[in-house]
Amino acid sequence: MCLLGSELRRIFALVEKGPVQPMRFGPLLATALIVIGLAGCATRPPASDPEAVAEYEANNDPLEPLNRGLFEVNNAIDTVLLRPAAVVYRAAVPPPVREGVRNALGNLRAPTILMNDILQGEMDRAGRTAARFLINSTLGIGGLVDVAAWQFGIRGHGEDFGQTLASWGVGEGPYLFLPVLGPSNPRDLLGAGVDVVASPWFWFGQGEVVEILRWVRSGMTVLDTRESVLDTLDTLYATSLDPYSTLRSAYRQRREAEIRNTGRTAPEAAGGTGFGVGVGVTVLPGATIPPR
Amino acid sequence: MASIGRRTAMLAGLGLALPQPALAQMDATRAMNFIQTTGNALVEALNSTTLNAAQRRERVANILRQAVDIEGTGRFILGRWWRVASPAEQQEYLRLFEETLIRNLAARLGEYQGVRFSLGRSQQRTEEDVLVTTVVERAGTPPINLDWRVADVNGQPRVVDLVAEGTSLRLTQRSEYSAVVQRGGNQVSALLTAMRGQLQQMQARE
Secondary structure (H helix, E strand, O other): OOOOOHHHHHHHHHHHHOOOOHHHHHHHHHHHHHHHHHHOOOOOOOOOOHHHHHHHHHHOOOOHHHHHHHHHHHHHHHHHHHHHHHHHHHHHOOHHHHHHHHHHHHHHOHHHHHHHHHHOOOHHHHHHHHHHHHHHHHOOOOOOOOHHHHOOOOOOOOOOHHHHHHHOOOOOOOOEEEOOOEEEOHHHHHHHHHHHHHOHHHHOOOOHHHHHHHHHHHHHHHHHHHHHOHHHHHHHHHHOOOHHHHHHHHHHHHHHHHHOOOOOOOOOOOOOOHHHHOOOOOOOOOOOOOOO | OHHHHHHHHHHHHHHHHOOOOOOOOOOHHHHHHHHHHHHHHHHHHHOOOOOOHHHHHHHHHHHHHHHEOHHHHHHHHHHHHOOOOOHHHHHHHHHHHHHHHHHHHHHHHHOOOOOEEEEEEEEEEOOOEEEEEEEEEEOOEEEEEEEEEEEEEOOEEEEEEEEEOOEEHHHHHHHHHHHHHHHOOOOHHHHHHHHHHHHHHHHHHO
16 A cells, blocks of 8 residues: 555545535545555655656556556557547548538537636636637637637637646645546646536536437547547557556656646647546647557 | 854755856747748658658658757666666667657658648747747648747757647657556566567568
8 A cells, every 4th residue: 555645635625625525536536546556656766866756756646556557457448449430430421521620529618618717717718618608609600610720719728626636735636547448647637527517518408318418528529539549549549658657658748738738739628637638749731640 | 164164064964965166058939940940941851842752751760860869868768777778778778769669750750742831939948948939730621739848958949848738759759768668577678578579670661
């Protein structure tokens, strides 16, 4: 059993006390803690080797053995299910339709992005998000067409509660790799959960049709996200000698840039953690993709 | 006088903490000019209509060989394992690193036509280098932020890192290589074996 990062405990304490209702996340986190405890941790290098210790701390991955196991699980699911689905989706659905789907998914996230813009005190960005939502929901036919960017030059940006927590000074906690979701950490995972619950779509409507629409949205989000990182991940797996650590380093750097709002192409459509953030490795457009 | 003397003595006592005067500083304008020139040469080679794909790749590789501080970057990426490696391993590593880096970049850029790039407005300066920001564009795809870290290497400006959308290539690669060494029982030879295998695959693909 290993010591848990102080960040994780801090987030846990925040959930217990904080503005977030504990009932939804308490058991989830408790389960996560038990799983983590059982799986064992990476061995911390001895203090006599300061360079190794520095690297260990920079990697921020005390749960590496568990994470590598989950990475393998992810790759198995990805090989038989997610990647083929994304390949078929790309081949079968023409680009304008896929773009429409991505726009619509991004538009559905607008209330969440708006909430986080406001919580971070970014009123300028909040104004743009609100304007985009109004324009695209109406003139953009329910968000299918990004009229706001196309006709009004109001470009979109992503934002999520994990980033809001970061802007409030909450640390990321130990690195996590989760099957299907991808690279993450306790802070961003919690943030993604808060985003789901705080979204109006979580509360709006009931009945079978609404339930089906929710499932369709979730499914399309996974598919759209996987399709968006298709080339990047193919290249990464083909060129990296250790894709796990490449992904870890790249994801954490990318997330850092997102929090600082320095990224040019922040994805709106996907959530605030995992592959939705992008994998941090930018493939130059037009690059050839070696076969996997 | 006495206080100056004492301070000097204290600094001398710290020994290594004293700044090394030999390190040349990189001038921001010079770094920008260098990236402008290198970028133009790359774009010209990539958009050339008289060269075939293999020739373009070769031209791009030559430009990169001249522009990138391959030895310095290679040593940075091997990091703490550089001193663990034997002199023979160090030589072999640098040879493999150069081959891999140039082939990888040239292969990715080689097929890439119709590219435009523009220098960004902001340059970040550190003590040792300058981060020159550029935007790479191509019709039909979103623009990419590509930043070039330029340092003074033996009096010449050289690229020491590429930062794509906030992700540093050398940091990511250091993490990757270190993981391979550690998982190979803390042996640099394990990394060299993996690199050799990768290079063979690349050559087979070309």
